[in-house]
Amino acid sequence: MKKIILQIITFFLLLISSGFVMAQDDMTIYKLSSVPQSYYDNPALMPDCKFHIGCMPIVFIPILSSNYTSISNTGFRWDNLMQYDKAADSIKPNIDKFLKRLNKKNYLSLNQQAELISFGFKIKRTQYVNFSITEKFNFRFTYPGDFVRLLNGDSQFIGSEANLDRIGIDMTHYREFALGYTNQIDNKWTVGGRAKLLFGLSNMWTAKSKATLAVDKDYFDLTGKSNLIVYTSGPEKIYDAFSNNASGKIDMYSHDFSEYMFNFKNPGFGLDLGVNYKLDDKWSFAASMIDFGYIFWKTGTRKFESQDTSFTFQGFDLGELVKDSTKTFSDLAKQLVDSLGNVFKITEKNKTYASPLNPKIYLSATYNISKRERVSVVFRGDIFEGTIHPAFSLAYNCKFGNILDLAVSYAYMNRDFLNLGFGSSVRFGPFQIFLSTDNLLAAIIPYHTKDMNIHFGCNYVFYYKNSYPLMKE
Numbered sequence: 001m002k003k004i005i006l007q008i009i010t011f012f013l014l015l016i017s018s019g020f021v022m023a024q025d026d027m028t029i030y031k032l033s034s035v036p037q038s039y040y041d042n043p044a045l046m047p048d049c050k051f052h053i054g055c056m057p058i059v060f061i062p063i064l065s066s067n068y069t070s071i072s073n074t075g076f077r078w079d080n081l082m083q084y085d086k087a088a089d090s091i092k093p094n095i096d097k098f099l100k101r102l103n104k105k106n107y108l109s110l111n112q113q114a115e116l117i118s119f120g121f122k123i124k125r126t127q128y129v130n131f132s133i134t135e136k137f138n139f140r141f142t143y144p145g146d147f148v149r150l151l152n153g154d155s156q157f158i159g160s161e162a163n164l165d166r167i168g169i170d171m172t173h174y175r176e177f178a179l180g181y182t183n184q185i186d187n188k189w190t191v192g193g194r195a196k197l198l199f200g201l202s203n204m205w206t207a208k209s210k211a212t213l214a215v216d217k218d219y220f221d222l223t224g225k226s227n228l229i230v231y232t233s234g235p236e237k238i239y240d241a242f243s244n245n246a247s248g249k250i251d252m253y254s255h256d257f258s259e260y261m262f263n264f265k266n267p268g269f270g271l272d273l274g275v276n277y278k279l280d281d282k283w284s285f286a287a288s289m290i291d292f293g294y295i296f297w298k299t300g301t302r303k304f305e306s307q308d309t310s311f312t313f314q315g316f317d318l319g320e321l322v323k324d325s326t327k328t329f330s331d332l333a334k335q336l337v338d339s340l341g342n343v344f345k346i347t348e349k350n351k352t353y354a355s356p357l358n359p360k361i362y363l364s365a366t367y368n369i370s371k372r373e374r375v376s377v378v379f380r381g382d383i384f385e386g387t388i389h390p391a392f393s394l395a396y397n398c399k400f401g402n403i404l405d406l407a408v409s410y411a412y413m414n415r416d417f418l419n420l421g422f423g424s425s426v427r428f429g430p431f432q433i434f435l436s437t438d439n440l441l442a443a444i445i446p447y448h449t450k451d452m453n454i455h456f457g458c459n460y461v462f463y464y465k466n467s468y469p470l471m472k473e
Contacts, residue, residue, distance in 0.1 A: 026070070026455050027391065027393040027395075027411055028393070028407055028421035028423040028436045028437065028438050029423055029436040029455055030362070030364070030376075031376045031395050032434070032436060033048050033405075034405035034432075034434075036054075036120055036461070037054075037065075037066045039120075039180070040194075040290075041360075041362055042276070042288035042290075043181075043182055043192030043194045043272050043274040043288065044182060044274030044288065046122075046192070048402075048463070050122050050463055051122070051462045052118075052461045054066060054119065055458050055459060064116065065118045065458060066114075066456075067113070067115070067456055068113040068454070069111070069454055070451065070452065070453035070454075071109070071110050071452045071453070072108075072413075072414045073414070073451075075103060075106030075107070075108070076106075077101075077416075077448055078447040078448070079448050081093060099145075102145035102148055104146075104163075105145075106144070107140055107141070107414075108140070108143070109138075109139065109140045110138075110139040111136075111137070113134055113136050114134065115133070115134045118131070119131060119132075125464070127182065128180075128181070129179075130178075130194075131178065133176070133177055133178075135176075136173070136174055138171065140170045140171075140384075141169050142166050142209075144165065144166065147167060150162055162214075164211035164212060164213060165209060165211065166206075170205055170384075172355065174201055177198075178194050178197075178270075178272075179194065180193065187278065189276070190275070191274070192275075195271060196270035196272070197267070197268075200233065200263075200267075200296075200297055202260075203232065203355055204234075205230070205231045206228070206229075207231055208228060208229035209227075209229075209230075212225045226306055227306060228305065228306045229303070231301070231302070231303055232300075233297040233301045235256060236300050268357075269294065270292065271289075272290045272291065273289050274286065274287065283365070285364070285366075286363070288362045289360075290359065290360045291358060291360060292357065292359045293357045294354045294355065295355055295357070297352060297353055297355065301350060301351060301352050302348055303349045303350075304346055304347070305349075359383045360381065360382050360383065361388070362379070362380050363378070364377065364378040372398060372400070374397050376393075376396075378392070380393075392412045392413075393421070394409065395408065395410075395421070404425070404426055405425045407424065408422055409421035411439075413438065416451060418439075418450075420440050421436070421439065422436070430462055432459045432460070433458050434458075436454075437453055438453055439451050439452060
């Protein structure tokens with residue numbers, strides 16, 4: 001068994017590393033209509049205020065008005081991996097429980113959005129125009145459950161084959177310029193859209209990843225098959241670093257950093273569309289499609305590809321270390337890397353390409369309990385790898401004039417049912433502060449959660465004089 005573990009770890013770390021050297025928004029804010037940024041998930045849901053401009057917290061400068069960060073892992077929670085042992089009064093790993101929680105495909109995601117500029121205004125109460133500039137960074141690592149089980153030396157694969165399809169990294173850093181327009185056609189129908197001009201800054205896109213590993217039942221030889229296509233775009237210094245021609249370090253105050261941040265040579269486009277239907281004074285229904293588009297990468301681009309082939313690893317001959325004292329384990333590892341390079345024939349080309357955004361679909365139904373209270377049901381479908389990944393949310397909102405807006409929610413997301421959300425906006429004169437999260441428990445019991453996200457920011461908001469009349473009991 002030790003031989004199997006050693007072979008698997010060595011084989012896959014070298015195989016995958018050699019291959020690589022070669023879309024969630026929060027749901028609680030969706031119905032927090034007092035916050036202008038809630039409009040971004042459905043351009044047909046017109047904000048409450050007459051006019052707004054985003055501003056930086058505390059100093060009130062009109063930049064950095066909205067900040068969003070999320071970290072999620074669909075595979076497992078921390079307490080699936082580590083377990084408290086009462087007898088020993090210590091924390092110990094629980095590998096069996098951890099492996100059972102893994103799915104066929106698992107995702108580790110990190111999303112960051114910083115709104116640089118934002119403003120919007122209504123025209124005769126029935127039309128709304130808005131503009132924003134947002135910096136966006138999205139990262140997703142896809143790892144099959146079989147890959148983790150193999151690293152653990154799971155004997156279930158002896159005499160069989162492990163499926164490692166879709167293992168890979170998808171990362172995009174881009175800047176978004178968005179112009180939106182909403183029109184209330186009549187008392188029932190409202191439609192809206194946002195056109196987005198995008199400029200890509202860096203990207204890694206695993207366009208194709210097919211891999212398997214078979215373990216021979218008699219001799220424990222490892223036979224791997226791989227077919228990878230990975231596109232990348234980034235500063236040339238990064239590629240030079242891997243070629244040992246330069247350090248690859250980018251100084252934030254150097255010309256390289258300025259050239260990276262103000263690169264407008266990777267254009268793209270995106271489109272948001274939405275519709276809202278008001279059935280009566282109680283019920284309304286909405287639907288939207290968000291982030292449908294592409295970025296066309298033209299600078300610092302590479303295409304790394306390995307043909308559909310196989311390689312058998314029979315383990316290291318440790319006898320060579322005994323016979324030849326000049327040889328080291330690093331020499332044997334280098335021989336393996338050279339063999340992998342010759343067999344898999346990973347090719348590198350300077351090739352432009354287009355990578356898709358991660359589009360999303362929203363469907364919602366809202367019931368107005370009173371003039372200031374309502375409940376909503378929201379479905380969101382994240383689309384990637386040709387599959388719709390669902391999330392559901394049930395939310396309750398209560399407004400207190402134009403001053404305070406509160407929301408509590410319960411959501412199923414990232415294959416996890418334990419998500420209790422909270423959102424609020426508070427207005428002091430024209431100054432508004434807002435905060436929302438889909439998982440309040442993450443701040444209390446982070447080891448028992450799969451998703452952590454927070455959305456906060458500030459705006460100057462101005463209302464019509466007769467907005468939100470007090471409810472008559």
